[in-house]
Amino acid sequence: MASQIHTLHQQLVDKKITCEGLIQEKLSLLKPNTYNSVNSLLETSALELAKKVDAKIANGETIGLLEGIPFGIKDVYMVQGTYTTASSNLLKNYKSAYTATAIQKLIDAGAIPIVKENCDSFGHGSSSENTIFGAVKNAINPELVAGGSSGGSAVNVAKDYTVFSIGGDTGGSVRQPAGYNNVYGLKPTYGRISRYGLMAYASSTDCVGPIAKSVEDIRIVLNVMSGKDVKDQTTYASAEISEAAISNSNDIKTVGYFKNFIESDAIDSKIKSDFLASIEKIKAKGIEVKELDFFKSDILVSTYYTLAMAETASNLSRLDGSNYGNRIEDKNLKESYAVTRSENFSEETKRRIVGGNQVLSQGFSDEIYLKGLALRDAIAENFENDFKEVDIILSPxxxxxxxxxxxSLKDPHAMYLSDAYTVGFSLGQLPTLTIPQGTETGLQITAAKNNDELVLKFANFLKDTI
Known part of the structure; x- marks a missing residue:
């Protein structure tokens, strides 16, 4: 699909549409909340911003490429003055006191936030069912899950309710729902975009990620959000990616894939056959394809969840109803803490906190947590060696x-295993993009650290290849 951002920008400049009319149209699509993708609408502020854009155009002033473009925000990002609930009972009445850096950059560029989007509570889930607002419905088949945890964000893009949305990816939370709803979803290199103002799930793998319907729109949004932020010491300065730079993929000579992913008993037979057919089409274009050895998917899942649960137990320890949140009083302070957390956290969040505290507890941390850290280092080293042999890794x-x-609610273990092909790239902190081609749930393109440009290049190449 062509860039919606470019198309709408030109229509605004040519006065074929008004910004206020565009925002009204998107709000009218969101209001019925047919797919349970909406937590709250930002109607008043959105329309005020739209009127300012229309006034600039009427006065003959130049507007930026993103100016007036409506977008959605997963409800784990701070946006000053808006409800930021994390789809949880604990924070259902919490209003942000500030705005996340990534979101502020988009607003500064003129983009207009119109909706806070439904998701798994605190990002805990792979189906967007662990939410007080009701399960998000798949954009293609409403009887199926939308994926998670950024399910609402992916559905809103797929249904054209938003031009793009900002999700959060810890172990696949942008890429998996993007695949389930046939849109593009990027997890950039860890640290490329500031996490300041994103509610922390697992701080060592949390990433801000855009979801859109074209590679070009992903590129535009990524450029705006990227950059060093003094409020997030894991960020780094990154070069802007130009449209011309991702239009030619001649420098991509070798593609690899993990044969144990494809030979796994867990993979759906149709996804396997479609993936292998895509590999053959890539070979036909003269690109060398190599089979790679990697950790078994169950090791990746167990390593990821060991570390993610430990980090979420630590990060959520601050949510006890004392400073913010839905406090429940009991006979003493300790009991108040206990009942507040017990009654307000979802079952999945409690499961992860309990698991994380177990991992970190005396007598277990050396045996489990430190082993998990060592495995993460080994996984990262494995990736470094792989990228000495190949330019791109392709996977379902x-x-x-x-x-x-x-x-998924009946079988949490099966839900965890649905992340089998995404979590490894998170542990490696690598740039990874879901594209809506190749299999029923798309393909995943991964490059070495800081090579986000290469990922977008190969995505453009695959548009015309498979």
């Missing part, structure tokens, strides 16, 4: 297709 996004709503 998920081993299976979206389950029916309700099934």
């Amino acid at each position: 996004v998920t081993p299976g297709t979206p389950p029916k709503i309700g099934d």
Whole structure:
């Protein structure tokens, strides 16, 4: 699909549409909340901003490429004055006191936030069912899950309710729902975009990620959000990626894929056959394809969840109802803390906190947590060696297709395993993009650290190849 951002920008400049009319149109699509993708609408502020854009155009002033473009925000980002609930009971009445850096950069560029989007509570889930606002429905088949945790963001883009949305990816939370809803979803290199103002799940793998319907729109949004931020010491300065730079993929000579992903008993037979067919089409274009050895997917999942649960137990320890949140009083302070957390956290969040505290507890941390850290280092080293042999790694996004709503809640273990092909790249802190081609749930393109440009290049190449 062509860039919606470019198309709408030109229509605004040519006065074929008004910004206020555009925002009204998107709000009218969001208001019925047919897919449970909406937590709250930012109607008043959005329309005020739209009127300012229309006034600039009427006065003959130049507007920026993103100016007046409506977008959605996963409800784990701070946006000053808006409800930021994390789709949780604990924070259902919490209003942000400030705005996340990534979101502020988009607003400064003129983009207009119109909706806070439904997601798994605190990002804990792979189906967007662990939410007080009701399960998000898949954009293609409403009986199926939307994926998670950024399910609402992916659905809103897929249904054209937003031009793009900003999700959050810890272990696949942008890429997996993008695959389930046939849109593009990027997890950039860790540190390329500031995490300041994103509610922390697992700080060592949390990434801000755009979801859109074209590679070009992903590029535009990525450029605006990228850059060093004094409020996030993990960030770094990165070069802007130009449209011309990703239009030619001649420097990509070798593609690799993990044969144990494809030979796994867990992979759906159709996803396997479609993936291998895509590999053959890539070979036909003269690109060398190599089979790579990697950690078994169950090791990747267990390593990721060991570390992610430990980090979430630590990060969520601050949420006890004392400073913010839905406090429940009991007979003493300790009991108040206990009942506040017990009643207000979802079952999945409690499961992850309990698991994380177990991992970090005396007698277990050496045996489990430190082993997890060592495995993460080994995984990262494995990737470094792989990228000495290949330019790109291609993989399925998920081993299976979206389950029916309700099934994942009955089987949390199966939900964790749906992340089998995404979590490894998170542990490696690598740039990875889901594209809506190749299999029913898309393909995943990965490059070495800081090579986000290469990922977008190969995505453009695959548009005309498979």
